[in-house]
Amino acid sequence: MGAGFVLVIIFSAISICQNIGEPLKIDITDQGLYTLSDGTKAILAKLNQPIRARLYYAKTAALKGPDQIRFFNNYYEFVRALLEEYVTTSKGMVELEVIDPRPFTDDEEQALKYGLRRFPITEEESFFFGLVVQTQFGVEKSIPFFSPERQNFLEYDISYLIDTAVTRQKKKIGVLSSLSVMGDDVSGYMAQMMMRQGQQPKPAWTFVEQLRKQYEVKTVATDVNDINDVDILLVIHPKNLPEKTLFAIDQYVLKGGRTIVCVDPHSFADRPPQMQMQMQMQHDSSSDLNSLLRTWGLEMPAQTFAGDRSLASLAAIRANQRPEK
Structure with a gap:
């Protein structure tokens, strides 16, 4: 009975959203990976000019590359989904364009012009995975390469890129x-x-x-x-x-x-x-x-320390003694 009642509520909510023309988005990840932070929402709310975000991902080249390159397909989907949240939250102030730069094309030439990193796969194919943000005043900022090692900082990197593009003077x-x-x-x-x-x-x-x-x-x-x-x-x-x-x-x-x-x-x-x-x-x-x-x-409080033992580093407390955490 309880489960059926919950399903009725969910389907009712979906029906309502469809009737009013609003897509229903629910972030069911444990860490809320697709939910933007309050800081990012504040940056997007104060945008006074449209921002064009160009996501360069050599998807065609990745499919032809080794396993190490094809691995990026999943991360690309994650980055793209997060950028789409920026588009939605900004209410149209951020426009997203996804580009698959092919060899010897204007797209590839532009990617190199913006300073995106190129990784040769074959004699002709090259791999790109970066982001370029442009303002209507011609300011251009870029992330040369999306490294999976910075996944935990992905939202920060993107938000910082947008903020610095529209902010003319440093704090x-x-x-x-x-x-x-x-x-x-x-x-x-x-x-x-x-x-x-x-x-x-x-x-x-x-x-x-x-x-x-x-x-x-x-x-x-x-x-x-x-x-x-x-x-x-x-x-x-x-x-x-x-x-x-x-x-x-x-x-x-x-x-x-x-x-x-x-x-x-x-x-x-x-x-x-x-x-x-x-x-x-x-x-x-x-x-x-x-x-x-x-x-x-x-x-x-006096004589009180705050720290994380798992992040402690080795240090020599006294001379001629073995390092301690």
Whole structure:
């Protein structure tokens, strides 16, 4: 009785959708693979110009290729289905065109022009699998190749591509940190001079380099009086900040500024210069922003760590000891 009742509801819903002319789409995958995130929906909702998405997939060549190439057919169907969700959610602002570039054609020439990767299969056949996004103002962005290894980041990659195509100016991120996460901000000439003197300029941390690919990243001094001209403030390991800096951070937040605060009860990166062992043991490697967090209604419990053991990496905790997780 219960199962029959459920079936009646389902068939009724299908009938209603057919009558009003709307296709019924249900994502029954465990992880909601075909359901767009709120972030993507926000990007599509603010589109003020049509976007043309050209999906290049050499399907004919793939059928002639080895098993390793034919394997991409399933992934292509997944990518295409996800792009069709973009078309539906954008209410027509995103147009999808699927192209099977054949040898010695304008389609193949255009794929190469857009920087898509080509993999020769035979003397004539080549394999393409990439995406080109174009705006009505002539801006072109591309994903040279869809690697299955980035399937978990597929929606992010596509949404980022669309967002950067329609956004004319990069967002600004201000980084305020007691650690040298930004590296040595020196010119190429100064870097060469330092290397000649046996000094190696400190590179920026990896996450900063990744942010620079998408945003304009600037340093915010730890003794700043006022914080402005940044869209997001990233506070990392705030340690012994002066009152004027705490006040500047608080004012930035109270004015509606978006802030990410990263505190650490024991930072491995916070190490003193070479000194006597006793002084090293007395070094405090913790940071907190409790004076402000409390006023914002937040609390970071002391001596509390959050981590994933499965993602832990090996590190030498003490000299001459075997690495530990």
